[in-house]
Amino acid sequence: MSVLESTATELLAELAAGNVSAAELTQTYLAQIEDHDEAIGAFLNVDAERALTQAEAIDTRRRAGAKLGLLAGLPVAVKDVLCTKGWTTTCGSRMLEHFVPPYDATVISKLKAADAVLIGKTNMDEFAMGGSTENSAFKRTHNPWALDRTPGGSSGGAAACVASNMAPLSIGTDTGGSIRQPAAFCGVTGMKPTYGRVSRYGLVAFASSLDQAGPLARTAEDVALLLEAIAGHDPLDSTSANVSTPSYTATVREPLAGLRLGVAREHFGDGLDREVDAAVREAIKVFESQGASVHEISLPHSKYAIATYYIIAPCEASSNLARYDGVHYGYRTDEKEMLAELAEERKALEAAGDRARLDALDSSLVRMYRETRSEGFGAEVKRRVMLGSYALSAGYYDAYYVKALKVRRLIREDYDAAFKDVDLIIGPTTATAAFKLGEMNEDPLTMYLQDLYTVSANLAGIAAISVPCGITGSGLPIGLQLQAAPFEEEKLLRAAHMFQRATDWHTRRPG
Amino acid sequence: MNDKPYEIIIGLEVHVQLQTQSKLFCRCSTTFGQPPNTQTCPVCIGMPGALPVMNRRAFELALKTAVALNLDIPAFTKWDRKNYFYPDLPKGYQISQFDLPMSQHGWLEISDPKGAFEPKRVRITRAHLEDDAGKSMHDEAAGKSDSRIDLNRTGTPLLEIVSEPDIRSPQEAKAYLTELKLLLTYLGVSDCNMQEGSLRVDGNLNLHIDTPEGRIATPIAEVKNMNSFRAVERAMAYEAQRQCEVWRENKIKLGDKPGGHKTTRGWDDTQQVTIKQREKEESSDYRYFPDPDLLPVIVTAEEVEQVRASLGELPAAMRTRLETTYGIDPYDSDVLVNQGRELVVYYEELATASGDGRRASNWVQQDVLRTLNESQTSISEFSVSAAALADLLKAIKAGDLDNTRSKDVFDEMVRSGRTAGDAMATLGIEKVDASDAESLCRELLEANPKIVEDLKAGKMKAVGSLIGQAKQKNPNVNPGQFKDMCLKIVESM
């Protein structure tokens, strides 16, 4: 059996049986990264020594007969938005280029406790804002299926590294679709858990009420494995749900009898690519052939989801990103240069006798803020900080933010109503397959529409998964989205596994 | 004040640091005076990804205070972010409470035992919790433009108590603060140390002036940097005078454009003036919105009742009770209660054991407090127990001791920590036997026929000389009893 062709679940068995060591496994993946990541660009930071040291320590403990964690010896890639103690965490931003957190995110602590090997930090859109990973300050990530295409975003690196066999398991984060859309574009399985299922402590916030970390892997089984390792109540995160974590690995292989699937007519409207539409309808038949019933449902407020999201998320972001001001950590503008410039401006204004502009001239503190944030943030981050600051301003707050909260509640109520009649909602993850890199650079609005089918799950706080369900004529993967009521991840995983038992889309690899 | 051509309108905002072990949203210690930035963690210094978790204890203390201030406690309260940029605010926002504070619509009763103003209720608009900012220190001495920031205080729980503009004079302002501080001390929720910043006061003041065109209001000034209650009193008085003068000069009313907006002024304690502070560069749109990192807090009616039941007796009720139970005046009950719960306990023991509430009140206010002040100690460390002092008071009442001697005995008790009886023995004070006293009396009368004559003639003053001679012969002679005895004998002669 080839290591790189195996699922994480299979590798775990091999590790347990002593057929392969964690160090060997890590070496294999490191070599794969060495060989392929130059072309793909999935990783921002790979620390081979750190990974191997960790792997060897796990092997030693295994040899000594110690009880090992759930992921004992499996390499896991981590999106560079999760704080790793003593290991640079950039969020894809110039602002945090050299930021070394003094603490681990809870997800990272849990991975370490599960004896995972942290193999590298993956590329992302700056502060998770974007749908193509092109907003990274550091590099582009290419879709392993077609290098001129995007892997999706913001967890583009997280999906691309699994698709190109550079890691068997990967952690992404999803604020409006940032796990599911890249999973769809890269032909892997990715889940956004229920809001509160996985701790946000140490997840660098983009939009706090929407952010959720989750697993990406090849199969539903592997996703179940990784979710089981990272889920759970965390006293350090007040919004983390105090509910017990089921053993997803124990149940993922059990088919769901009498599964009721909801098909929302809103998911099949204008703009849905013909091939995607066909693949999703095919997928629905696969479920029907296993005894599932299909019910047409409606999510009437979903048409407001994008607008709602692009108010709430930027509002929260504008506040969450205020801390990057150059004072305490992170990027700071060149102060000498800044002060010299300021002095020169003052001189010029004094010479011109321009009292009004002299009075309005920045203090050195304000100029430091201005320059630091202008230089440290990319265009998309600035755009959203401005959107959010505007929407929260006096006089606009009620019209934008408060109204968005009301619509958000209606969206949640749509789901509550729907889940009274069906177990899961089935539909496309994205309207199209992966688009070309650079295609939407000048068109942020079209880019925002990327989140059309995914963003409602974040607004409603429910769980959703994307599984591969086809390949387009031009050879690009297509994603099927399943959505479930809050804390029904088990249902999602079992349904996804049912589908993967009956199909082989998830086994397809690029090239 | 009626003698002034205007009415002073004052509202006070008080920030109280709650006495918790740890900060409001993290577990860092709140101990004052530690080396800079040693009491910090990823949460309170706003590290990326760090999240706040509410300190339940802080909320409990806030709830206790709110209930004691007669505030309504809504069932639902939430946290909001107040967004602004400042170097001592590492998150870029303060976690506060905006539109749904944890308490609102209460009052605090103030009065002045000397009658400087009528007793009144100052309404309290709201009290809400928030986290404190850090401290910026501008290092100008070093000749650099560098500022240093100490984040030890960042995240300390503050309760902001906002009064309605119900205060009508600097004296009332001081009385409000004194009563508030006393209440907080009784509740044990804050040490109220103004020097360490545990209690900070901002005063909003303007004037209502009667003019031929009707009553007008002057522009409001918010006065900051007042670091004692005395400073508040003086700053408010100064500011009222200043606004009056400015009004006479420019006639600018509240709301006029330009010049009628609210301004911020700082109290300069050395010069005893308020000075206009620079207007904030950025307009103060704080872009408040609910903090998505924190859950709302639900408070049940049962919880509020539990808190109410646990408050214990508060100063206002205690004053009234002392007056009715022990027959003392409002002035006395005020002095006693203002000294704190422990002193009141001592007083009550003394009053009960001695059976004389007024005498006990006088002794506590004069001798006990003087001794405590001189030795800089508290009542809990006082060497004379209430029971021991009660014996002394009883001896005085029984006429066994005169005033001067009783002070000597008290001083001896303080010095030795012994009972009244022992102290009297040490000083050689013993009760003079009635027959001894009588024979001494007869002896002296015999030796002083002139005095006897005077007394018979009704010149009562003459007895003083007899008492003086008696005390020389026996210092333990009770002057009052001796006098009575002399008069009785003279009468029968």
Ligand SMILES: [Zn+2]
């Ligand atoms: Zn802290």
